[in-house]
Amino acid sequence: MSRPVVVIVGAGPGVSGSVARKFADEGYDVALMGQDQGVLDDLAADVEGRGAACGHTVVDVTDEPAARAAVRRFGEHAGRIDVLHFNPSAFREKDxxxxxxxxxxxxxxxxxxxxxxxxxxxxxxxxxxxRVSVTGSMAADEPWEGAASLGVQKAGVRNLVHSLDKTLSPDGIRAVSVTVRGALAKDGAFTPDGVAEALWAAVATDEGDWRSEVPYAG
Structure with missing residues (x-):
């Protein structure tokens, strides 16, 4: 039987990189979609060093045909997608x-x-x-007016996850948004590795205990 596969959308050096490493350590092969070839090359080498196969591609996920094609290539190559993790958001410092x-x-x-x-x-x-997982944020509930679009994005993506979970659950597929209730930092409770652990725990939750939103307060 082939190893399970996680596709990480918006792969980079932060939370999504930690997610890639965590899933590799848990026995998954990894597919990365990101915008920076150098970052993807470095992350892929790290993941492969943990014993996982790793495919990666540069793609603008707002280019719908290109994004669909990239996901389809990963799915066709592996024959399966077990977890789809979505990480992108835009930070625009405008009130x-x-x-x-x-x-x-x-x-x-x-x-x-x-x-x-x-x-x-x-x-x-x-x-x-x-499973479908999304990196959520407390900005959905407590937006900073200095980057007003971020709160709208995080509230919108959380709402969409609820709808996806209801739509997919009859087929045994579930969706979850992990709401990070703190600022990411290199140390302390809100490191990228800590958030990745929370995302892994959410994805690994038993069906009977499933919730489509899980808060992470460190």
Whole structure:
């Protein structure tokens, strides 16, 4: 039997990198979608050093045809997608009086809309027991007005996860948003590795205890 496969959308050196390493350590092969080839190369080497196979591709996930094609290639190559992890969001330092409608929609297209794209592309390769996970944020409930679009993205993506979970659950596939209730830091409770552990715990939750939102307070 082939190893389980996690596809990480928005792969980079922070939380998503920690997620990649955590899943590799748990016996998963890893597929990475990101925007920086050098970052992906370094992360892939780290993952492969842990004994996992790792494919990676540079893609703009707001380019719907390109993002769908990338997910489909990973699914066809592995024959399965067991976990789809979604990490992207846009940080634009503008308050509501500075932020234009076009800028808001551009950010929502990345932080919310791209989740639809990748889930729809991954669904044919997912079966009962499959999971969709999203890096959430307390900005959904306590937005900083200085980056107004981020709170809208995080509230929107959490809402979408609830809908995805209800839609996918009859087929045994579940979705979860892990709401990080603190600021990421190199030390302390909110390190990327700590958040990755929380995401792993959420994905590994038994069906009977499943919740589509899990808070992580460190």
């Amino acid at each position: 509501p009086l500075q932020l234009s409608v076009d800028e808001l929609l551009e950010d929502v297209r990345l932080g919310v809309g791209a989740l639809l794209t990748v889930v729809q592309a991954a669904r044919p390769f997912m079966s009962a027991g499959g």
